Amino acid sequence: MAKIPSPSVALVVGVTGMAGLSLAEALKKPTALGGPWKVYGTARRSKPGWFPSTLVDRYISFDASNLDDTIKNLSPISNEVTHVFWVAIQVRENEEANVSINSAMLKNVLDVLKSGTSSRLCRVTLQTGTKQYMGPILDPSLGNQLVPRDPPFQEDMPRLPYPNFYYALEDLLASYTPSFSYSVHRSSIIIGASSRSVYNSLLCLAVYANICKHQGLPFRFPGNRYTWEHFCDVSDARVLAEQHIWAAVSEKAKDQAFNCTNGDVFTWKSFWTELCKVFDVQFVQFDEKEKFDVVEMMKKNAPVWDQIVEDHGLFRTKIEDMITSFDALKIVLNFEFQHVSSMTKSRDFGFFGYAGTLRSIEMWVRRLQEMKIIP
Incomplete structure (x- = not known):
């Protein structure tokens, strides 16, 4: 008798943000790569009224920065989850504090999912962004001292000599290999629909x-x-979701970092x-x-x-x-350089997702209106 393949089980951490919502929608499509997917969606707060109840198989509200809360809520599914899609973020008063809180969140979740002998976790996708190339632009003590890399930003550019929680999260993921593999997704300014994203x-x-x-x-x-x-360029949340899922099931994308923009300027x-x-x-x-x-x-x-x-x-x-x-x-909106990332590596590795930025604006505005977030 032929062996029935084990189902793909996704844990979307930060599911009520722009990227998280688009990820849940993309994973639930019949055409989703690696599917059909069972989808657990998590966020710190309870489910907002605009979030479709049918979009995830289960919505879990917990504080990932609290280990006890993470254990309580994720232990029951720790032997199911095969893929983690990390699109969560907390913002604190400076970059050192950002490093501390975001590292603690990711570590807590991964440690709980890897704690059992029956863990099925095989891949983690991590969303970061172009602060990789610009430094901590929102840190009040560092923001005016930064010298970003010359655009277009490319994935192999060396790290800047400033604290950056993106660097910390990449290093944390790398420390778990070969227990599981991962990919990093460096978005530009994200365009999507949510009332819960820190940056929208x-x-x-x-x-x-x-x-x-x-x-x-x-x-x-x-x-x-x-x-x-x-x-300038931006990242449509749908393209970002497509790239996460593509990398999650692609052998070639294993342990790689990719810029993710719409592909136009x-x-x-x-x-x-x-x-x-x-x-x-x-x-x-x-x-x-x-x-x-x-x-x-x-x-x-x-x-x-x-x-x-x-x-x-x-x-x-x-x-x-x-x-x-x-x-x-x-x-x-007050940069003195062109905020543009190269998509060459992504295409070389086989991802060709794109969106027409100016064409997408009306679609996302109408979506915000349908969700009753704006009039």
Whole structure:
């Protein structure tokens, strides 16, 4: 009698973020590589109202930074999980603290899944990003001292001489080999749909556009002339999910790091033009004399957003909870270099996923509207 193959069992850690949601959706497709998949989705908080109940076989809420909580919640499935998709992140006051908390989370989960003699864990995919090449740009004590590598960013560029929790997580994964293999996915700015992502540029821009529309204010670009005119790239959450799954079942991708972008580039002027069409606001040419601080503007308009949420019966989000994301957006839109990553290695290894960035904006905005996160 032919042996029935063991099912693929995924643990998506951070399932309510932009990448996590797209991962769960991609894994549940009948055409998913390595499938059919049983999918466990985890997050620190309870399941938000916009998260489809049928998207995962089981939703598990626990704090991965707490070993006892991790043991309690993951031990019952530790002999099932074959693949971990790590798209979780916690952000602290500086990069040293980021190293500590994120390393503890990953180690706790891996140690629990590997603790039993019947562990089936064979592959872990780790999501990081272009801070790999730029350094800890959001660290208040280091952000102004950093000298990034020249773009386009390539995977074999040497590490920068600064603390970076991405480096720590890669090293932690490598320390478990050959117990299991892994892959690293260095995303650009992620475009997707969620109210739970620490960094969500599209949601920030949607909130900003809706406040401008509500107040009758011009929807001005809150960056510098360089980013307005020069190239940037982003990572569609669907492409990122595809790359994670491809690498999880590919022998060639074992123990490798890959950049993951849409495969195209854009100027923020063209991105802004598309945003204006989608949100039905007037396009305003960039004017350096109209420079303003988008973070301070959003703080002042927090009550306005509260009113918009109330008027439209939206899922309750608060400007105060988005400030970290607005801080990051402010930095990104004021770069003095082109934020572009090379996808050559990824293609050489056999991954050809892509998305048209400007075409995808409206789709993701409509998705946020369907989820009742924005009006």
